[in-house]
Amino acid sequence: MPAIALLSTLLVVGxxxxxQWRYGPCGVVGLLLLTVGLKIKSPACSSIGAIALAxxxxxxxx
Numbered sequence: 001m002p003a004i005a006l007l008s009t010l011l012v013v014g015x016x017x018x019x020q021w022r023y024g025p026c027g028v029v030g031l032l033l034l035t036v037g038l039k040i041k042s043p044a045c046s047s048i049g050a051i052a053l054a055x056x057x058x059x060x061x062x
Contacts, residue, residue: 023056030056 019027030052037046 019053027053027056 016028016031019031023030030049033049034046034053035049037043037049
């Protein structure tokens with residue numbers, strides 16, 4: 001069980017670093033809104049974060 005927790009933590013941190021490297025601070029804010037919204041079960045907060053990330057993923061690459 002600790003190995004699964006460690007692996008999932010590394011995966012989340014790696015994804016967060018990728019988002020920050022690729023999409024900058026706005027991507028981190030979108031990811032933060034999405035994860036906080038999911039943790040506190042707030043559909044509005046998680047929807048805003050998901051929409052922000054979706055717009056960044058589908059937008060033009062800098």
